[in-house]
Amino acid sequence: MIKVLVTGGAGFIGSHIVDRLVKEGHQVLVVDNLSTGHRINLNPSAEFVKLDIQDDALADTFNRFGPEVVIHHAAQVAVTHSIRHPLYDARVNIMGTLNVLEACHKSGVRKLIYASSAAVYGLPESDMLKETHAIKPLSFYGISKHTPEHYIETYARLIGLDFTILRYANVYGGRQDAKGEGGVVSIFASKLLNNERCAIFGDGEQTRDFIYVKDIVSANISALTRGSGKIMNISGGSATSINQLLRTMCDITGKRFAPVYMAPRTGDIKDSVLDNRLAVKELGWSPEYTLHDGLLETLDFEKQSRTKVEKGVS
Ligand SMILES: NC(=O)c1ccc[n+]([C@@H]2O[C@H](COP(=O)([O-])OP(=O)(O)OC[C@H]3O[C@@H](n4cnc5c(N)ncnc54)[C@H](O)[C@@H]3O)[C@@H](O)[C@H]2O)c1
Incomplete structure (x- = not known):
């Protein structure tokens, strides 16, 4: 059993990761300010503290719980919001x-697992983006997801905090x-499900690298004990066009x-595969x-x- x-x-x-951690018998504390998260997603067997990760009280929460590992997923996650509100995003x-890292330091956390993003790379300069690809974010979100990677690596060097950084492709679930x-x-x-037509921006032949949330969960579970000091892409590793995606969902x-x-959206990337x-x-993991x-x-x-909502079940 690990305290996470x-x-x-x-x-x-984050809620899918918590469900799996609880299922595997780990002791879990969730910190979330519910800005985009929902109480209904909270696993009843995990402890919950409603708190902003920027709050000064964060270190006390860490100290009281004494986690061995911190899995850090709280973030401002919308690219468009980052462009409208760069200060909030940063x-x-x-x-x-940084406040999470300070709390890790003060409470003696062994390891931090950080959810980073393919948004750090910007325009793909090759068919398959490797971790060594240039970092040229196209949005403030890309910058604000990448900057913590430097802080994490530097905390590791200065205070010996272990880490694994996972750069996710397009997660769904x-x-x-x-x-x-x-x-x-x-x-x-x-x-x-509402029997409505779907809108596609552009000709629909643009491709994305989709990965199912349970494969993201298993990468995080592997990172509890593996992938020390590494930055890694977590992706399906193959291209799916938006037309193909919709056809599969229609089938x-x-x-x-x-x-x-x-009309195509300005700034949309044509193809992206990680x-x-x-x-x-490094993780002994692969998407299943x-x-x-x-x-x-x-x-x-x-x-x-939808059925639960219609029946009023929480
Ligand atoms: N969904 C994807 O395709 C994708 C791709 C790459 C990276 N990521 C990263 O994965 C992580 C989770 O994303 P998600 O898609 O589950 O988004 P989400 O919005 O569902 O989850 C983010 C959670 O963080 C909480 N939160 C936001 N600001 C907070 C704050 N200041 N203090 C405390 N809690 C706060 C929200 O309430 C929410 O529960 C993020 O770090 C995101 O950058 C997601």
Whole structure:
């Protein structure tokens, strides 16, 4: 049993990680300010403290719980919000992470696992983005997710805090908010289940590297004991076009709605695939879900949550 503190554990990815940690018998404390997370996502067997990661009281919470490992997922996650509100984005993602690092230092945490993003790379200069690819973020979000990587590496050097940094591709799965990164799957799921047509920006032939949330969870579980001092891409490692994604979701739901094609969005990247071979080697991990199986579970999850809401079950 490990004592694990999960920041952002009421959010999409963090809550799935908490569920798995609890299932494996670990003692879990969630710190989340519920800005985009929801109480309904909280695992009843995990302790919960409603707190902003920027709060001075964070160190007391860490000291009281005494975590061995911190899995840090709390963040401002919307690229568009970062462009409209760069100060807020930097406060949460940079200063908030710095406060987490200080709390780790003061409470003797052994290891920090940090959720970083493919957004740190910017425009792909090769077909498969390796971790050594140039860092040229296209948004303030990309900057604010990358800057903490420097702080983490420097804390490791100065005070010996162990770490693993995981740069996620487009994550999808149940509980995802349509506003976040990779929100296209949750937007399409919601439209299809409402019997509405889906909008595609551009010709739909742009590709993304989708990864199912349970594969992200298993990478975090491996990182509890492996991947020391490493920065790694966590991705499916293959390209899926938006047209292909929608076709698969239509096949699963049996819905046949032609998409509405809209003008391409400025700044949208044409193709993006992350090389995941370093994580395969260092974490002894590999993605297990095919796109079809991940989407099937996601759509089932979405249908079940709707039924629960209709019946008034929490
Ligand atoms: N979803 C993706 O495709 C994706 C891709 C790359 C990286 N990430 C990273 O994964 C992490 C989780 O993202 P998600 O998609 O689950 O988003 P999410 O919005 O569902 O989760 C973020 C959680 O952090 C909490 N939070 C936000 N600001 C906080 C603050 N100041 N103090 C305390 N809690 C705060 C929110 O309430 C929420 O529960 C983030 O760090 C994000 O940058 C996500």
